[in-house]
Amino acid sequence: MFLGAHLSGVAVRPTRRSTTRRAARSRPLAGLLTGLVAAMTLAVLGVLCPAVAQARVQAEPPGAAATGLHISDGRLVEGNGNDFVMRGVNHAHTWYPGETQSLADIKALGANSVRVVLGSGQRWAANSPADVANVIAQCKANRLICVLEVHDTTGYGEEAAAATLDQAADYWIGLKNVLAGQEDYVIVNIGNEPWGNTAPEGWTAPTVAAVEKLRAAGFEHTIMVDAPNWGQDWQGVMRANAQTVYDADPTGNLIFSIHMYSVYSTAQAINDYLDAFVDAGLPLLIGEFGGPADQWGDPDEDTMMAAAERLDLGYLAWSWSGNTDPILDLAIDFDPSRLSSWGQRIFHGANGIAQTAREATVFGGGGPGDTQAPTRPGTPTASAVAATSLTLSWTASTDNTGVTGYDVVRVSGGTETAAASATTNRVTLTGLTAGTAYTFAVYARDAAGNRSARSATVNVTTQPGGGTPGTACSVGYRVTGEWPGGFQGEITIRNTGTAAVNGWTLGFTFPSGQTVTNMWGGTPTQNGGAVSVAAASYTSAVPVNGTVTVGFTGSRGAANTAPAAFTLNGTTCAIS
Numbered sequence: 001m002f003l004g005a006h007l008s009g010v011a012v013r014p015t016r017r018s019t020t021r022r023a024a025r026s027r028p029l030a031g032l033l034t035g036l037v038a039a040m041t042l043a044v045l046g047v048l049c050p051a052v053a054q055a056r057v058q059a060e061p062p063g064a065a066a067t068g069l070h071i072s073d074g075r076l077v078e079g080n081g082n083d084f085v086m087r088g089v090n091h092a093h094t095w096y097p098g099e100t101q102s103l104a105d106i107k108a109l110g111a112n113s114v115r116v117v118l119g120s121g122q123r124w125a126a127n128s129p130a131d132v133a134n135v136i137a138q139c140k141a142n143r144l145i146c147v148l149e150v151h152d153t154t155g156y157g158e159e160a161a162a163a164t165l166d167q168a169a170d171y172w173i174g175l176k177n178v179l180a181g182q183e184d185y186v187i188v189n190i191g192n193e194p195w196g197n198t199a200p201e202g203w204t205a206p207t208v209a210a211v212e213k214l215r216a217a218g219f220e221h222t223i224m225v226d227a228p229n230w231g232q233d234w235q236g237v238m239r240a241n242a243q244t245v246y247d248a249d250p251t252g253n254l255i256f257s258i259h260m261y262s263v264y265s266t267a268q269a270i271n272d273y274l275d276a277f278v279d280a281g282l283p284l285l286i287g288e289f290g291g292p293a294d295q296w297g298d299p300d301e302d303t304m305m306a307a308a309e310r311l312d313l314g315y316l317a318w319s320w321s322g323n324t325d326p327i328l329d330l331a332i333d334f335d336p337s338r339l340s341s342w343g344q345r346i347f348h349g350a351n352g353i354a355q356t357a358r359e360a361t362v363f364g365g366g367g368p369g370d371t372q373a374p375t376r377p378g379t380p381t382a383s384a385v386a387a388t389s390l391t392l393s394w395t396a397s398t399d400n401t402g403v404t405g406y407d408v409v410r411v412s413g414g415t416e417t418a419a420a421s422a423t424t425n426r427v428t429l430t431g432l433t434a435g436t437a438y439t440f441a442v443y444a445r446d447a448a449g450n451r452s453a454r455s456a457t458v459n460v461t462t463q464p465g466g467g468t469p470g471t472a473c474s475v476g477y478r479v480t481g482e483w484p485g486g487f488q489g490e491i492t493i494r495n496t497g498t499a500a501v502n503g504w505t506l507g508f509t510f511p512s513g514q515t516v517t518n519m520w521g522g523t524p525t526q527n528g529g530a531v532s533v534a535a536a537s538y539t540s541a542v543p544v545n546g547t548v549t550v551g552f553t554g555s556r557g558a559a560n561t562a563p564a565a566f567t568l569n570g571t572t573c574a575i576s
Helices: 029-045 050-058 101-108 129-141 165-174 200-216 237-247 267-279 301-311 341-348
Strands: 070-072 075-077 087-091 113-118 145-150 186-189 223-226 254-260 284-289 315-317 381-383 390-393 403-412 415-422 426-429 437-446 458-461 473-483 486-495 505-509 515-520 522-527 530-535 547-555 566-568
Touching (some): 087 101, 101 129, 113 129, 113 315, 129 145, 145 165, 145 223, 165 200, 200 237, 223 284, 237 254, 237 267, 254 267, 267 284, 267 301, 284 301, 341 547, 381 458, 403 426, 415 426, 473 505, 473 566, 515 522
Parallel strands (some): 087 113, 113 145, 254 284, 284 315
Antiparallel strands (some): 070 075, 390 426, 403 415, 403 437, 486 547, 505 530, 505 566, 515 547, 522 530
């Protein structure tokens, strides 16, 4: 991820250090996007007759190899032919080489894959063969598919220090001995966002050349290629030339990666782009995406994740931790117990990782021949029942290859609705209605997708009234970026009491006339300088010693003084 220079002549203000700048764009693009979508549809896919498109889906390129992870009929599959849908995150390894524990932490939260940032030596220090070998070993030890990417190419054509794709290919060739034999576990992402907004049509030829260079050197891995326009392809160059690039790979084992940030603020833009590749039989995933809004727009992460699930496309959220602008940190300070609201959304929200990830069968999970379902889970029991939340736990299931997760459902008569997913035999449900009777049950599943019989049900009624007051709390407030007339802030709420907080309202007063313009992690109400924030469903529960994070953008005048006091459910909080 890297924030570029400008879009159609509109200057884009850098908001974070160059290593983690995202390609966010201006909200005035809404009209431009509508025209672009229509134009690209006509120019790219509308000219393909159905017969040609169908032939593309059915015909594998001559000499296609099925070594490890590979492409079959426009899908990423494992060596055994099992479909593999990436559900993971990005990790900035090259800037934080000491944070290798992050791979275990990412896995523990349910991810099945991780995209690892590497440097090739042109812009950042090159990660050595020994270091890359260690990353691969740790990915395998943690049962994660490893996407390795060179970040030095970011923004070529606008960023003077950026490496070329040819230089990136040379770096990969220098790692050939480390990568050989790892085709079951490693995907090679040639270069991150390898072209800026200047003359993006120049992206196609060097992309083809880099793919051909790696194949000529004997690489059999699945190769991933990023789009131009700082990864977002808002001018449609990758979309228009994807077939040409794909056909240049003699093995056919190539997958395209689109990065979705503020350009993708509407459901139409997201669905049109993803559907176009699927309809053409061309493999695609969302290699980076963000959800928190900024001054350029509000990415529609809900549609991104829902569309990826609908189409069985992979996604890799940006990023685990270490962003100078921390609104994109999934975990605060690399601490998996301190997920931000963005992290809660990715791991525990609708269509999130815990709910949708399936571990690669190469790690010992069930393959296509595994038809044995896990045993029936034990009857769930309810605890910590509050007005809007409760905790369910149950006796774990067993399986011949291993249980990978549980699906909790709400039962109403003869119908079921999904309530939550978990990787362990315990889950906290939030966003419930006070004083309401619920019936819940649980299914277990394994890596092959086999599902157990449904557990017996449990009946539980939530408490009347509001949420559980916090008996003690601390709040950290900081401004993460400022610009003329506006700013971006972050509020971290910590439960320092002896009981879990289930449902909360945060209160504070802006002293300098600031106003909240957009917020994630909570819903704000403002009257003059007084602000009241109600928890979002995914930030509602705060365990003892746990934290949740609320981020926002706001308007300001000349001064931007921080609030002097905060309350949580009426309790005054310490300032941290």
